[in-house]
Amino acid sequence: MDLNLDALWMPFTANRDFKRSPRLLSKAQGMHYWTPEGRQVLDATSGLWCVNAGHARPRIVEAIARQAAEMDYAPPFQMGHPLAFELADRLLHIAPAGLDRVFFTNSGSESVDTALKIALAFQRVRGEPQRTRLIGRERGYHGVNIGGTALGGIGGNRKLFGSALSGVDHLRHTHDLARNAFSRGQPAHGAEFADDLERLIALHDASTIAAVIVEPMAGSTGALMPPQGYLQRLRQLCDQHGILLIFDEVITGFGRLGAPFAAQHYGVIPDLMTTAKGLTNGCVPMGAVFVKRELHDAFMQGPPTAIELPHGYTYSGHPLACAAALATLDTHAEEGLLTRATELHPAMEAAMHSLAGLPHVIDVRNTGLVGAVEFAPREGAPGRRAFEVFLACWEAGVLVRATGDTIAISPPLIVSEAQLQHIADTLRTAITQVA
Numbered sequence: 001m002d003l004n005l006d007a008l009w010m011p012f013t014a015n016r017d018f019k020r021s022p023r024l025l026s027k028a029q030g031m032h033y034w035t036p037e038g039r040q041v042l043d044a045t046s047g048l049w050c051v052n053a054g055h056a057r058p059r060i061v062e063a064i065a066r067q068a069a070e071m072d073y074a075p076p077f078q079m080g081h082p083l084a085f086e087l088a089d090r091l092l093h094i095a096p097a098g099l100d101r102v103f104f105t106n107s108g109s110e111s112v113d114t115a116l117k118i119a120l121a122f123q124r125v126r127g128e129p130q131r132t133r134l135i136g137r138e139r140g141y142h143g144v145n146i147g148g149t150a151l152g153g154i155g156g157n158r159k160l161f162g163s164a165l166s167g168v169d170h171l172r173h174t175h176d177l178a179r180n181a182f183s184r185g186q187p188a189h190g191a192e193f194a195d196d197l198e199r200l201i202a203l204h205d206a207s208t209i210a211a212v213i214v215e216p217m218a219g220s221t222g223a224l225m226p227p228q229g230y231l232q233r234l235r236q237l238c239d240q241h242g243i244l245l246i247f248d249e250v251i252t253g254f255g256r257l258g259a260p261f262a263a264q265h266y267g268v269i270p271d272l273m274t275t276a277k278g279l280t281n282g283c284v285p286m287g288a289v290f291v292k293r294e295l296h297d298a299f300m301q302g303p304p305t306a307i308e309l310p311h312g313y314t315y316s317g318h319p320l321a322c323a324a325a326l327a328t329l330d331t332h333a334e335e336g337l338l339t340r341a342t343e344l345h346p347a348m349e350a351a352m353h354s355l356a357g358l359p360h361v362i363d364v365r366n367t368g369l370v371g372a373v374e375f376a377p378r379e380g381a382p383g384r385r386a387f388e389v390f391l392a393c394w395e396a397g398v399l400v401r402a403t404g405d406t407i408a409i410s411p412p413l414i415v416s417e418a419q420l421q422h423i424a425d426t427l428r429t430a431i432t433q434v435a
């Protein structure tokens with residue numbers, strides 16, 4: 001393929017390395033991608049944790065095409081269109097109890113910054129304007145807008161951008177290989193890591209803290225499962241101190257763990273929940289922030305002609321995105337996809353843990369349709385070992401994701417048990433080869 005690769009500055013990519021040896025995808029269907037040369041690649045990552053129902057699902061493809069012809073765009077400020085209302089209402093059928101108001105965005109990053117703004121504004125409208133501090137967690141990823149960058153806990157993502165936002169702090173992360181290596185599902189140890197919030201409360205005083213944001217399962221830094229009891233404890237501390245709890249479910253939303261959302265899977269309901277990715281099956285950019293009714297209602301005061309929340313995007317509730325999301329929800333319902341990860345959990349667990357004992361493997365962990373293999377870092381070259389495993393899998397026709405020294409697996413929810421086994425077999429060969 002004769003392409004000039006120079007003009008495009010690629011996101012989160014080693015541009016020079018990539019352009020020396022590009023990895024291109026040009027077609028997708030079901031569980032597979034194809035390269036421009038026609039090589040088939042099994043998608044073990046749902047694209048980027050987003051194509052939960054598999055690629056090019058006919059209902060979704062048709063809905064987008066139909067909507068593009070029917071009405072391409074409608075302004076969302078002081079105007080509306082039926083699909084946005086229909087979608088918000090339909091989402092309540094699967095939403096965690098009480099999170100029954102929905103605000104549309106166009107990405108996970110926008111969902112995060114929207115949730116942070118709603119949290120800050122809520123504290124103000126309820127008469128606690130001094131609550132301006134926001135708390136994230138080490139090894140968290142909340143996208144790339146200013147709020148999400150500041151609240152995220154990945155040093156490399158923050159350092160180029162200064163402090164990005166002042167008045168933020170971070171809980172300690174929950175990754176504890178000394179006690180929890182090779183856990184299946186939720187690790188047994190570490191509920192007490194939630195008490196780190198008390199340290200921050202002692203330091204800053206609860207009266208200055210607006211909200212805590214965490215991923216219920218931290219996806220981007222290598223699939224870190226919450227220790228048993230951790231999220232419950234965090235919820236309890238937030239309640240005790242009048243602090244809002246935000247779950248960033250951009251990865252965990254829409255069936256990844258075996259329930260529609262991690263909030264239901266873990267039995268802990270946040271005050272706000274950010275989503276994107278699987279909402280439209282990755283087909284059209286869209287995000288949604290789910291908000292507790294009480295928070296929403298606190299804004300519905302004052303003159304009814306006044307705009308209650310001065311926030312929104314030109315493409316909030318875009319007609320094509322709404323059509324894609326509604327068709328995605330239909331596909332999920334018809335095929336029982338939002339709970340399928342529960343059925344496949346044992347097969348996924350067996351496939352992943354068959355990799356324990358291979359050279360340099362220091363951890364294997366799994367939950368629902370998420371699996372991770374962590375390697376001991378190569379001397380002086382952190383992340384290289386996982387990246388080489390990723391390359392070896394790519395050459396062998398399986399797309400996995402390298403993040404730090406971890407390989408993460410998150411196949412579409414339509415994956416078969418045989419394909420899970422094939423992914424593990426490919427990983428085994430790659431890990432042995434790279435060792």
Ligand SMILES: Cc1ncc(COP(=O)(O)O)c(C=O)c1O
Binds near residue numbers: 106112276
């Ligand atoms: C938990 C979480 N939050 C936010 C984001 C950002 O989403 P986006 O890339 O759609 O802006 C991601 C992306 O991976 C994510 O995993």
